[in-house]
Amino acid sequence: MKKYLEFSQEVQQAKENGQAIVALESTIISHGMPYPQNVKMARDVEAIVRENGAVPATIAIMDGKIKIGLSDDELEVFGKSDDVAKVSRRDIAPVIASGKLGATTVATTMVCAELAGIETFVTGGIGGVHRGAETTMDISADLEELAQTNVAVICAGAKSILDLGLTMEYLETKGVPVLGFETDYLPAFYTRESEFPLAFSTDSTDVLAETMKTKWDLQLNGGLVIANPVPEEDAMDADYINGVIGDAVKEAKENHISGKDTTPFLLAKVKEMTEGKSLDVNIALVKHNAKIGSQIAVSYNKQVH
Ligand code: PSU
Ligand code: MN
Numbered sequence: 001m002k003k004y005l006e007f008s009q010e011v012q013q014a015k016e017n018g019q020a021i022v023a024l025e026s027t028i029i030s031h032g033m034p035y036p037q038n039v040k041m042a043r044d045v046e047a048i049v050r051e052n053g054a055v056p057a058t059i060a061i062m063d064g065k066i067k068i069g070l071s072d073d074e075l076e077v078f079g080k081s082d083d084v085a086k087v088s089r090r091d092i093a094p095v096i097a098s099g100k101l102g103a104t105t106v107a108t109t110m111v112c113a114e115l116a117g118i119e120t121f122v123t124g125g126i127g128g129v130h131r132g133a134e135t136t137m138d139i140s141a142d143l144e145e146l147a148q149t150n151v152a153v154i155c156a157g158a159k160s161i162l163d164l165g166l167t168m169e170y171l172e173t174k175g176v177p178v179l180g181f182e183t184d185y186l187p188a189f190y191t192r193e194s195e196f197p198l199a200f201s202t203d204s205t206d207v208l209a210e211t212m213k214t215k216w217d218l219q220l221n222g223g224l225v226i227a228n229p230v231p232e233e234d235a236m237d238a239d240y241i242n243g244v245i246g247d248a249v250k251e252a253k254e255n256h257i258s259g260k261d262t263t264p265f266l267l268a269k270v271k272e273m274t275e276g277k278s279l280d281v282n283i284a285l286v287k288h289n290a291k292i293g294s295q296i297a298v299s300y301n302k303q304v305h
Helices: 009-017 037-051 072-080 089-098 106-116 141-148 164-173 205-217 238-254 259-273 277-304
Strands: 005-007 021-024 055-062 065-068 085-087 102-104 120-122 152-155 178-181 200-202 224-227
Touching (some): 005 009, 005 106, 009 021, 009 055, 021 037, 021 106, 037 055, 037 072, 037 277, 055 072, 055 089, 055 106, 065 106, 085 089, 089 102, 089 141, 102 106, 106 141, 152 277, 178 205, 205 224, 205 277, 224 277, 238 259, 259 277
Parallel strands (some): 005 065, 021 055, 021 120, 120 152, 178 200, 178 224
Antiparallel strands (some): 055 065
């Protein structure tokens, strides 16, 4: 197992010193945002993690290894290259064995974080049940991973490019807690709230860390979704963005976009239709997630050591 993992020096040191570590994904860099904003976002997010007392570990696949922690130059490669595979769970072994560059999705970053002994993972939004999934069966592997892998994912909920109601049903069926941080409703990424109420909410990062520990102490395997709404000042108007998303979903259908291309297509379309505003919001909410997620990681680290 160990021969497939390569820790950066910073992350290796953090492990030896018992410091809190926060995992970060790379699909958001390679397939979620355009260059050069993606690289700047990745570096800024790492800096925020450090400012909040934890150590960042951006995860990706390179040279036949799972990299736990990337250098600045490696971040640049993943941001710039247009030859990076989007790696879901099914793609991990083929991409490693063929020595290709691979950006890890939420699902794959969870797999790799667990292998590396990292319990806290910060991202923008998770994948979910796509609209029309009753016929396409397009359900993100992120949900299946949350059902089985012991990593907490701090995000701003999920985009309404998805069917949020079906996504919540799926998570309930799979026994995945969705915990609101300072919200009683599932955040909808660009907006602070959807219509879907959450079973649990808190304004304490300590309680969230305690919830992670309790779940895993009880051997209730699988992840947790910690839903942290976009800051008020960055949120978009709900009617406006939902209209845009509706048009983007329609365009994806007309262009017969399917499978793993769907999410990147929709993200790029929404950015184009909002003249870049959606990208600014995306960056703002990831940074906010990095702050709250790092506080959770530090608290969790105190409770288990
Ligand atoms: N949602 C976003 N931004 C993203 C993604 C999702 O708002 O960048 C990425 C994440 O890496 C997520 C993946 O794991 O898309 C989900 O893809 P799919 O729907 O193909 O499972
Ligand atoms: Mn899919």
